[in-house]
Amino acid sequence: MTGFAEFVAARGTALLRTAYLTCGSVHEAEDVLQTALEKACRNWSRIDDRDPEPYVRRIIVNTVISRARRRAILRIIPTGSPPDRPAPSDDPVLRHVLMDGLRALPPRQRAVIVLRYWEDLTVSQTAEILGCSVGTVKSQAAKATARLRALLAEEATNAG
Amino acid sequence: MLDDLKAAMAAETAHLAVAPDLAERVERRAARKRWRTLLASLLVPLLAAVGWWLVPQVAGMSAVPADQVIDGVEVGYLPPGLTRVPVERETEDGYTSITGLWTTGGGKPFVDGGDGVAVSVYRGPRIENTRAWLESFGNGETREIAGHEGVYSTGMGVDTFFWVPKPGMNVMINTVGVDLERVVAGITVR
Numbered sequence: 001m002t003g004f005a006e007f008v009a010a011r012g013t014a015l016l017r018t019a020y021l022t023c024g025s026v027h028e029a030e031d032v033l034q035t036a037l038e039k040a041c042r043n044w045s046r047i048d049d050r051d052p053e054p055y056v057r058r059i060i061v062n063t064v065i066s067r068a069r070r071r072a073i074l075r076i077i078p079t080g081s082p083p084d085r086p087a088p089s090d091d092p093v094l095r096h097v098l099m100d101g102l103r104a105l106p107p108r109q110r111a112v113i114v115l116r117y118w119e120d121l122t123v124s125q126t127a128e129i130l131g132c133s134v135g136t137v138k139s140q141a142a143k144a145t146a147r148l149r150a151l152l153a154e155e156a157t158n159a160g
Numbered sequence: 161m162l163d164d165l166k167a168a169m170a171a172e173t174a175h176l177a178v179a180p181d182l183a184e185r186v187e188r189r190a191a192r193k194r195w196r197t198l199l200a201s202l203l204v205p206l207l208a209a210v211g212w213w214l215v216p217q218v219a220g221m222s223a224v225p226a227d228q229v230i231d232g233v234e235v236g237y238l239p240p241g242l243t244r245v246p247v248e249r250e251t252e253d254g255y256t257s258i259t260g261l262w263t264t265g266g267g268k269p270f271v272d273g274g275d276g277v278a279v280s281v282y283r284g285p286r287i288e289n290t291r292a293w294l295e296s297f298g299n300g301e302t303r304e305i306a307g308h309e310g311v312y313s314t315g316m317g318v319d320t321f322f323w324v325p326k327p328g329m330n331v332m333i334n335t336v337g338v339d340l341e342r343v344v345a346g347i348t349v350r
Contacts (some may be wrong), residue, residue: 004183004186004187005183005184005187007183008182008183008186009183012178012182013176013177013178016176016177016178017173017176020172020176021169021172029176031315033178033182034182034186034189035299035315036299037182037183037186038189038190038193039299041186041187042190042193042194058295059299062295062297062298063298065298066297066298066300067315069298070318070320070334094168095167095172098164098168099168099169099172102165102169113165114169117162117165117166117169118166118169130296131292131295132296145161145162148161148165149161152161
């Protein structure tokens with residue numbers, strides 16, 4: 001298939017990182033990425049004349065959100081899933097606090113943070129991927145950053 | 161703080177990389193799925209017709225019990241042995257949702273190894289029966305089940321199907337160990 005293998009070789013790891021940050025689990029990130037790439041592969045003849053990355057990224061983010069919704073409904077696993085592995089002990093405290101805070105956010109807020117501040121997408125690009133309004137992206141980003149700031153302040157207080 | 165966050169995300173993901181054979185595996189799986197989809201497209205109309213005929217015979221034509229009505233949606237088929245768990249109403253990004261959950265012994269599917277059916281009704285002004293909205297709500301394959309055109313997905317033992325029976329309303333069914341198609345076929349929107 002023309003271009004598909006090259007696309008995966010070039011952008012696969014970046015997309016895996018986005019998937020991991022959005023869902024918080026390496027195993028699930030790999031599964032979500034594979035699901036998204038399969039869908040892209042089946043539709044490759046229709047999408048390879050334009051940049052396929054936004055299409056795949058959109059599938060990744062929406063798959064993570066819909067799986068989180070399904071888990072919440074069936075009450076199987078809390079939506080703020082723990083990390084797969086403990087972070088190395090020599091990592092700075094700040095990183096732990098921020099990443100723990102990111103994992104604890106509701107799935108859509110986490111997706112907004114990853115798309116806006118990891119992928120550097122604009123508010124309107126983020127809204128398009130999530131299928132919501134620009135206003136919703138702004139309010140979700142504001143709530144999420146406020147929660148992260150509160151966590152940092154709490155950590156500073158505890159450290160002091 | 162945002163610079164710190166980005167640095168933390170970079171450090172957290174630095175060790176991740178895809179397997180060298182990922183593209184090859186994906187292409188193989190996609191090719192297999194194409195055949196399955198083709199086969200399913202041939203069988204679905206037949207199975208749907210059988211389902212539409214069979215479910216009223218099994219479930220009877222009488223109204224369903226009151227606890228099998230979720231926000232105006234009748235759940236006509238539930239397998240025996242499931243117990244209703246209290247309904248919860250929640251709000252998610254502009255949708256109002258209410259879920260009816262039936263599980264083995266009132267327990268938790270997966271955790272207790274039991275079966276489960278969840279029927280969720282979402283309402284909101286943005287809900288519309290378009291491909292764009294369906295994709296924004298959740299990923300999966302476009303599929304017709306029991307006469308409803310919607311989105312189907314499966315994973316971690318859970319089968320999921322959702323569709324928009326009318327503007328402003330989305331119905332989502334999740335099943336664990338239960339025939340999804342029979343549950344969907346038993347749904348009536350009042």
